[in-house]
Amino acid sequence: MMRTLFCALALSLSAASAQAADGEWHHYGNDLGGARYSPLDQITPENVKDLKVAWVYQTHKGMKPISNLQVTPLMVGDSLYICTPTNEVMALDAETGKERWRFEPPPPNDRRRTCRGVTYYKVPDAAGECAERIYTSTADASLVALDARTGKRCPGFGNAGVVDLKTGMGKVRPNYYYVTSAPVIVQGKLVMGGWVADNQHVDEPPGVIRAYDAVTGAFAWAFDPGQPENHAEPPPGETYTLGTPNSWAPMSADEDLGLVYVPMGNATPDYWGAHRSAESEKFTSAVVALEAQTGALRWLFRTAHHDVWDYDLASQPTLVDLQVDGQPVPALVQPTKRGQVFVLDRRTGRTLKPVEERPVPQGPAPGDWLSPTQPFSTGMPDFTGPDLTEANMWGVTPLDQLWCRIKFREARYDGPMTPPGVKPSITFPGYLGGIDWGGVSVDPARQIMIVNWSRMPNHTTLIPREAADKMGLKAGPKGYMPGKPQAQEGTPFAVDTSAFLSPLEIPCIAPPYALLTAVDLRSGKVIWSEPFGTARDNGPFGIPMHLDLTMGVPAIGGSVSTRSGLVFIGASMEKTFRAIDQATGKVLWQARLPAAGHATPMTYVSPASGRQFVVIAAGGHISLGSPFGDYIIAYALPKK
């Protein structure tokens, strides 16, 4: 009796947390709530210095990769599951890194995209073929279900294992729509948004959020930000609302509340928005709670009103039970590119830390409008740093520094949310954040949040249509090209925005460009904050300076927190993977990587040896110009 009761209790506990067995890694952020927390503690602050490479796997066997590997592997049973920017999916032996199977998508397979991870699902009460599945999506917007044991397509899912995500999306040009973050699995539904090419034209593919039955692939519901009450698939010949806010970042979910939390972007084009509908304005850069069974809207919280800065939500919302007056409250932490971190009650969307609407700079672009105020999370630390001044301008010599000072003085800058216009403006933080898709990791026991954040301004100019036409700016056949002026067809202005760099191709502002900060979630106070990364792999014109001095070089990617009090993070343009003491911020261990590790690491215990492994993808990054790699690298303590 006692034993049955105990089993029932254990079962209900595991259902409540919807967490994988300790030692495995079942979702992108380990748990469905994106905490990026591991309960493992074999690797400790004391022994982490002995960590060594256990194995290296190359997705393309050393062939030159054509895009950046950003994947965080999943670990189930004794296998790792990964995906590549060219849509291959692989299962690897968790102990040795040897390839077990490889899924090759049908040709042509030369399109670049991003794949941050795959989705795993175990069909309840099923055995045999496709009882356990891996889901991925391809550059031509197909959702594919694979047998986790063999890598073969699941015949019972959609049409021979494939669901066409272009249904209801209108005319989708190549490279204009695909899913970059792994679909979230909640209550047997696969829920996903999609990436949409930035700044090409006003009627780009819909930002619709869709759910499919994880077993059959049948359409379950849609959340169309243009018609939030209509959850049906459009009849043939019709489409979801075009040009609506999309969601490309990882989502999170709460199985018990039956809610999926969707970090929304804005209705592209990003830098001029008078044409946007009232519905688009409502959902722009908002975190939206949808009912997992129906897609019905439960609540929303908007992090930027009438977003004309590309401050779309890039970070997975992180769910944590927050200690408030000694009681756990189901909370949601939403990091933003703005450097504001909002803390909400995930049942209701109400704020748990004070949020103030503060006046922001005015003076919209011709024909556009601005919100007089924007929300600021005053109960949490600010992850932007002080406002810029001319004295913050930087260089290697007085000459390039002077160039940056002149550019700064020539531009408009009135602090956060300075609007874009025909006269150049400084957008700070720029479109990489603040906090980008790396999000935050949270140690729920110690209530400590780890934030890696950037300080990189953009230099932004709107180009009147007539001048843009003369420059030949048109919506591109290849979609979005980072760093190039973009057409924004259907609005009066094209846009030219990129990182604010000097002619030596180094940032115009002084370092640090990236920091790592630990925050006590209970008090909202900073525990420690340190510039992150040295200058050894970077320098003018991308030439490495070999300066082993902490500078805080640009970083994109996430961290993992462990029960033993360690934080694992690559992320930096410096090709280095580190373990950091969560209590002090001190670097306890570091290893050089063959390419920068712009991916979130993960950790697991291999059942074959019982050893804890830590894995990171070393893949470089397209927007940061850091060279590509195709490495999956596992570290472990030496065998005893």
Added chain:
Amino acid sequence: MEPAAAYPPRAARPPRLFAALLMLVGLPLLAGGVWLAALGGSLYYVVAGVALASSAILLWRGRAAGAWIYALLLAGTVAWALWEVGLDYWQLLPRIGLFAVLGLWLATPWARRGLA
């Protein structure tokens, strides 16, 4: 063995290559500095540009005053840099680095030999 006999002193020549280098830095600094000042920015670059250009002209002519002006510029630059950014070494680098390196060369006997 007398070293002086082995290495007879060269004829004193003004450090013209160095002077030209200073002018090459000084002129854009002056032009950009005027522009920055017109935009309401720091006046330092105008002052530094004038000092560099005068130092360059005097050094070209072999006048020791050129070195003194340079020394004054370096001292003034250090004071200004500390006032503007404090002890942040990354921020001090663009402000002091280049001028300090050039100043070190100017302090060597080879540079001073050609100055009257």
